[in-house]
Amino acid sequence: MANYNLKINGKSYQVDVDEDTPLLWVLRDHLGLVGTKYSCGIAQCGACKVLIKDDAVPACVLPVSQVGEDEVTTIEGLSESGDHPLQEAWNEVDVAQCGYCQAGQIMAAAALLKKNPAPSDEEVMDAMNGNICRCGTYHRIKEAVLLASSKIK
Amino acid sequence: MKTLKTNRRDFLKIAATAGGGLLLGFHFTRCDSPSKMKVVTDEELMAQAVNYNSYLSISPDGHIVIFSPNPELGQNIKTSFPMIVAEELDADWSKVRVMQAFLDGEKYDRQVTGGSGAMPHSWERLRKAGATARMMLMEAAAKRLDVDISELSTEKGQVLHSGSKKKISYGDLAKDAAQLEVPEDVPLKKVKDFKIIGTPIKNVDNKAMFTGKPLFGLDIYKEGMMNAMVKRPPFGMKIKSVDDEEAKKVSGVTEIFTFGDNVAIVGISTWPLMKAKQKLKVEYEPKNGKLESSEMHNQLFTDLMKNGKAQVMRKDGNVNSAFRGAAKVVSAEYQCPFLSHSPMEPMNFYAHVKADGVELVGPTQTPDRARSAAAEIAGVDVEKVSVEMTRLGGGFGRRLRADFVEEAVSISKKIGAPVKVTWSREDDITGGAYRPAVRYRFEAALDKDNKMIGYKLRGVGMNAGNCTRENNFPSGSVDNLLIESIEYKSDLTTNAWRAPITNFLAFAEQSFLDEVAEAAGKDPVQFRYELLDRAKNKPVGEIHYDIDRMRGVIELVADKCGWGQKNGVGQGLSVYFSHRSYVAQVAEVRMEQGNPVLERIYAATDCGIVVNPTGADQQVRGGMVDGMGHAMFTNMTFRDGAPTQKNFDSYRLIRMKEVPEIEVHFVDNEIDPTGLGEPALPPTGGAISNAIYWATGKRLRNQPFIEQEELKEYKIGQRA
Ligand code: FES
Ligand code: FES
Numbered sequence: 001m002a003n004y005n006l007k008i009n010g011k012s013y014q015v016d017v018d019e020d021t022p023l024l025w026v027l028r029d030h031l032g033l034v035g036t037k038y039s040c041g042i043a044q045c046g047a048c049k050v051l052i053k054d055d056a057v058p059a060c061v062l063p064v065s066q067v068g069e070d071e072v073t074t075i076e077g078l079s080e081s082g083d084h085p086l087q088e089a090w091n092e093v094d095v096a097q098c099g100y101c102q103a104g105q106i107m108a109a110a111a112l113l114k115k116n117p118a119p120s121d122e123e124v125m126d127a128m129n130g131n132i133c134r135c136g137t138y139h140r141i142k143e144a145v146l147l148a149s150s151k152i153k
Numbered sequence: 154m155k156t157l158k159t160n161r162r163d164f165l166k167i168a169a170t171a172g173g174g175l176l177l178g179f180h181f182t183r184c185d186s187p188s189k190m191k192v193v194t195d196e197e198l199m200a201q202a203v204n205y206n207s208y209l210s211i212s213p214d215g216h217i218v219i220f221s222p223n224p225e226l227g228q229n230i231k232t233s234f235p236m237i238v239a240e241e242l243d244a245d246w247s248k249v250r251v252m253q254a255f256l257d258g259e260k261y262d263r264q265v266t267g268g269s270g271a272m273p274h275s276w277e278r279l280r281k282a283g284a285t286a287r288m289m290l291m292e293a294a295a296k297r298l299d300v301d302i303s304e305l306s307t308e309k310g311q312v313l314h315s316g317s318k319k320k321i322s323y324g325d326l327a328k329d330a331a332q333l334e335v336p337e338d339v340p341l342k343k344v345k346d347f348k349i350i351g352t353p354i355k356n357v358d359n360k361a362m363f364t365g366k367p368l369f370g371l372d373i374y375k376e377g378m379m380n381a382m383v384k385r386p387p388f389g390m391k392i393k394s395v396d397d398e399e400a401k402k403v404s405g406v407t408e409i410f411t412f413g414d415n416v417a418i419v420g421i422s423t424w425p426l427m428k429a430k431q432k433l434k435v436e437y438e439p440k441n442g443k444l445e446s447s448e449m450h451n452q453l454f455t456d457l458m459k460n461g462k463a464q465v466m467r468k469d470g471n472v473n474s475a476f477r478g479a480a481k482v483v484s485a486e487y488q489c490p491f492l493s494h495s496p497m498e499p500m501n502f503y504a505h506v507k508a509d510g511v512e513l514v515g516p517t518q519t520p521d522r523a524r525s526a527a528a529e530i531a532g533v534d535v536e537k538v539s540v541e542m543t544r545l546g547g548g549f550g551r552r553l554r555a556d557f558v559e560e561a562v563s564i565s566k567k568i569g570a571p572v573k574v575t576w577s578r579e580d581d582i583t584g585g586a587y588r589p590a591v592r593y594r595f596e597a598a599l600d601k602d603n604k605m606i607g608y609k610l611r612g613v614g615m616n617a618g619n620c621t622r623e624n625n626f627p628s629g630s631v632d633n634l635l636i637e638s639i640e641y642k643s644d645l646t647t648n649a650w651r652a653p654i655t656n657f658l659a660f661a662e663q664s665f666l667d668e669v670a671e672a673a674g675k676d677p678v679q680f681r682y683e684l685l686d687r688a689k690n691k692p693v694g695e696i697h698y699d700i701d702r703m704r705g706v707i708e709l710v711a712d713k714c715g716w717g718q719k720n721g722v723g724q725g726l727s728v729y730f731s732h733r734s735y736v737a738q739v740a741e742v743r744m745e746q747g748n749p750v751l752e753r754i755y756a757a758t759d760c761g762i763v764v765n766p767t768g769a770d771q772q773v774r775g776g777m778v779d780g781m782g783h784a785m786f787t788n789m790t791f792r793d794g795a796p797t798q799k800n801f802d803s804y805r806l807i808r809m810k811e812v813p814e815i816e817v818h819f820v821d822n823e824i825d826p827t828g829l830g831e832p833a834l835p836p837t838g839g840a841i842s843n844a845i846y847w848a849t850g851k852r853l854r855n856q857p858f859i860e861q862e863e864l865k866e867y868k869i870g871q872r873a
Contacts, residue, residue, distance in 0.1 A: 018404065018405075029380075030422065032374065037498070039498065042800055075363075091359045094353070094359065096227075098544070099356075099358060099362035100547060126810075129808050129810050137774075
């Protein structure tokens with residue numbers, strides 16, 4: 001066990017956990033930030049994606065000891081009152097079915113739009129292909145990313 | 154084994170150094186509100202709301218609380234059911250608050266998600282619940298205004314008086330109206346007067362889902378709760394010995410014990426359990442000799458297809474003489490693998506066995522089954538078991554079972570504490586209850602005029618029960634028909650998997666009918682029309698589908714896709730009736746640089762009245778993506794009683810780039826609505842395989858397509 005100082009959603013946290021504990025389980029079990037989901041645990045599905053600085057990273061394979069000083073953003077911290085352009089677009093397009101994958105989808109999209117505020121269809125698909133949606137909401141995910149992009153402009 | 158004395162508070166050494174003091178633990182608030190203006194909590198609302206019936210309470214402040222009794226797993230019932238109540242009530246949708254009801258056998262009689270059956274079951278009940286309350290509100294208003302009820306009407310949560318132009322809100326009337334006698338026969342609205350039904354109403358959990366609120370079973374945390382994971386045996390094996398020496402050393406693990414052929418690992422948080430599970434050494438031995446493998450399954454299919462003792466499911470006319478006198482015989486075999494359900498949220502459940510009962514919380518499609526299972530293990534009456542349903546991160550049939558509930562209850566009972574059992578993805582994929590593997594053999598006899606005079610289907614399924622649907626099309630349209638089913642009792646566990654049996658049968662049958670159409674030299678659409686005409690004009694035996702509705706969806710899809718009018722495109726038709734709805738699909742494949750590219754799939758659906766167009770579109774689309782993904786990519790093979798695919802790196806699910814354009818159309822009618830969670834899935838595989846055939850000349854008979862010899866020469870996969 002060791003102490004780690006983490007910067008998450010603009011707050012500082014101190015946790016005392018084993019160094020190999022993935023950030024995902026620190027968020028979920030120790031900090032109560034359960035918006036970040038577990039599904040595969042091996043960086044295949046994207047359900048656990050969070051932003052580390054501006055990159056979408058699968059938190060299930062990121063040991064807490066490697067997070068360091070980097071700013072972490074989870075779905076809970078994407079906006080103060082749930083009105084990030086992506087969250088609004090996700091509602092307008094009514095993207096979700098079961099909804100379980102959607103936090104990870106939104107975080108992957110957030111990273112994309114940070115780097116590329118006006119992505120093409122192809123660029124959206126490239127960026128989102130690492131996220132599985134078992135319910136098959138892919139068409140609406142794409143539509144919502146493009147809608148959010150138009151809101152940012 | 155010694156139990157480490159610890160509680161979550163000790164464990165959670167968390168300090169929030171900026172923006173707000175010390176964070177210790179956390180608790181869950183519900184966030185069911187569809188609207189942004191939520192000020193009142195659910196608890197506050199329920200404290201003042203006046204109850205009208207099992208589905209409905211009205212609060213004096215104007216909020217309408219609608220309870221959704223059925224588990225929500227993405228089929229959107231938590232939105233569409235309340236819409237129906239709100240419609241007949243003439244509620245203002247922006248004032249509606251939807252709450253998930255607990256399991257309650259007295260208030261509701263079918264709290265199940267499965268078989269796309271909820272909508273037909275509850276349509277009238279929900280309408281009456283709304284209409285009855287509306288009538289009571291009008292009566293209360295009539296009294297208060299001292300006018301005749303016939304002078305009153307309702308609109309958006311208000312009762313209006315035509316003469317005086319007076320308006321009284323439902324909230325205002327809530328208490329008075331609830332005192333009145335409940336009227337018996339209330340009139341229901343005409344379809345043309347619907348204002349909420351038929352409009353796209355957004356998912357009521359959107360806000361909570363998109364801001365990361367705890368909605369799902371895996372998000373459950375309760376004070377004093379322990380976590381647990383379980384190591385389960387491969388199929389056909391039992392425990393020989395357990396060595397937990399190393400596993401116990403993992404810090405954060407409090408207890409390891411064996412129950413049945415399972416080993417439970419208990420601790421405070423999830424990660425140490427995952428680590429301990431890796432270190433746990435369990436030796437297994439076969440229960441009775443042979444362990445199952447895919448090679449063995451293939452051999453069994455061959456042997457049983459030839460010599461197995463079949464159960465005759467349907468027999469019309471005399472197939473033997475029809476085939477003897479045939480001018481042409483077409484025959485083919487089709488096969489599919491086992492599949493895991495793999496909802497994105499792995500199995501999990503919370504159980505607290507107390508002295509006087511059991512508290513259950515979690516994602517289940519059958520809360521009732523969860524309750525009886527818990528009662529039996531805990532040795533209490535079912536009335537002493539409460540079941541709270543969380544949102545389900547997918548189900549697809551896997552959560553119809555209660556194995557994960559049983560585990561949670563057994564562990565909670567043993568450790569004397571509340572516990573949440575979590576399955577890893579590997580547990581989920583290797584843990585059983587699969588879509589059964591099936592092989593079908595079809596034979597068709599054509600006479601000299603190319604009329605289908607004989608049809609035989611013989612299915613062999615692994616723990617599939619009856620692997621045919623003997624009364625489905627084309628039964629009723631062929632004079633001589635024989636449908637037989639053979640079941641092999643496998644050690645592998647199987648379970649209903651979205652559109653049970655038809656999820657593969659439809660592909661096989663619709664592909665085979667295309668083979669027959671080709672042999673008969675007929676257009677696939679015309680060929681099906683001919684059969685339907687025949688079923689209509691001279692039905693053979695019983696007909697269990699509506700011929701006109703089936704024809705209707707073919708006509709609609711043929712019209713939308715421009716059937717037979719496109720150059721350089723292979724069009725594949727498939728049509729299926731399942732779970733009371735009719736869906737026809739046409740897939741289009743174009744050759745690009747010598748490779749087949751699936752460009753688009755059109756769907757025409759007849760599910761009666763479309764309650765919520767946005768939700769219905771999702772169900773059809775989702776079913777098609779699901780049907781396509783598993784037909785194309787997903788395989789599950791076995792060695793020594795265990796699957797060789799264990800996680801999404803080898804168990805391949807469809808991704809965004811692999812999905813074609815999809816166009817969704819609905820037949821416009823006023824027939825009572827039927828479910829949509831399943832019916833769009835069965836036709837998709839057949840539409841795709843037929844389109845691939847017409848584009849490449851390669852006939853796919855086995856799934857997954859991507860692994861078949863026929864496609865080896867092509868590059869197939871993600872769009873550029
Ligand atoms: S849970 Fe991390 S990528 Fe799947
Ligand atoms: S909405 Fe269910 S997994 Fe994506």
